[in-house]
Amino acid sequence: MRNLFKFVAIVAAVFGFAGASTFVNAADAQDSIAAIKARGHLKIAVFSDKPPFGFVDKDGKNQGYDVYFARRFAKELLGDESKIEFTLTEPANRVDLLESGRVDIVLANFTVTPERSKRVDFAKPYFKTAIGVVSNDQTPINKVEDLQGKKLIVIRGTTADVYFSKIKGIDLVKYDQISDAFQALRDGRGVGLAQDTTLVLAWANENKGFSVGVGDIGDVEPIAPAVRKGNTELRDWINDTLAKLGKENFAHKAFDATLKPYYGNIKPEDIIVEGGVF
């Protein structure tokens, strides 16, 4: 009997712990524009292993399309593009990083979805994509129906994960790390890997023997910077900045600098969004 009480006490303690975290959430506002300026640097979450959007190059520097925007945001807000503290993230951590106040902005290929919009505030988009499936040329996947009864690799918490979780008859193999998922594809642990079309195209371009058989799954979705829910001040600042940057064709410059080497002859307008106008 005493053990039963102990059990109840432990469960109660867990719930109490969850309740206590409310105070932590209420204590922020570390991410107001005044607070960022006082701190002297922007805290931005980016990917570490998702070229050409966010990755760490061989010199240890953050690079990519997302990072290109991040540096410009720092320049616009603080007058110096180096005044950033990058936090490296995985897809599934993006919401928690904002909710726990560890970063001000997430610039990590973050597709706007209804579920996510409940938890974070998205600014206007700077990029867009549908879902694509990359597969080994020996076992090509040319339509979604080809996946029935087969194993499909996805990265936990991505739009591809959400999309295929709702389709019956496909066996999902889920990894947390993008690099692990691509390694699993090379090891043949699934017939294909589903991710943003823009990402799988870039990966297939770099990896011989793999190609993207289907690249237009789902709708073309906007990808946008995200801030903590309720931080309308920072969101509006990002929107104004994107509009301003649109006048100088900044997204096209970012495309030329970061994406072009990966995509070759693709039309920039197929994937980038200029001035926040989707």
Place this chain on the structure above:
Amino acid sequence: MELDYQNMIGSIPLFAQAAWTTLWIAVSGVLLASAIGAGCALSLYLEWPFLTRPIKAYIEVSRNTPLLVQLFLLHFGLKVEALPCAVMALAFLGGGYMAEAFRAGLEAVERSQVESALSLGLSRYETVRYVVLPQALISAVPAIGANVIFLFKETSVVSVVAVTDIVAVAKDLISLYYETAEALIMLVIAYLVLLTPICLAVWWLERRVKHAVFGR
């Protein structure tokens, strides 16, 4: 903080299904680990030549490398499938710990017991079988019990190689609905439901052997 109780209750079948995977990995991993551990400890105790050094090396390697690293090596390095990989890694890690637990039990049997048995005319096999092992196992029970619970909890990292255990379910729910607190509380409850009976069983067994109830 408001918890979404409806979603928490709705997730119970998902957790229940994945609990079987967790349980399966834990039980087969622990059984294999016990067999490996007992074999290693016994051959060290009997000082079988040629085996002593490799076994000692194995014990050091298994106990001084994290399960996560062993999983990565098996899955991405040696290309083992996800579920066998999880069981193998757990057995590999647990084998070292179990060997140490059995070895401590064997060493706790006093030398005079062995000498007495031999002088009474028991063979070497009979001495080990009827004198050493029963006493050794009883002294090893608390350590083995602790290892069982430890190994069970170690299964919580297997989702890194795409095994759908209860941790993977919690991570899925977080990434799909962003209800972090709800999913993690359900995960804590799931582990408590799985581990509390095991903990009670170990506690019961420890009490039984402490007062030498068995064999009466």
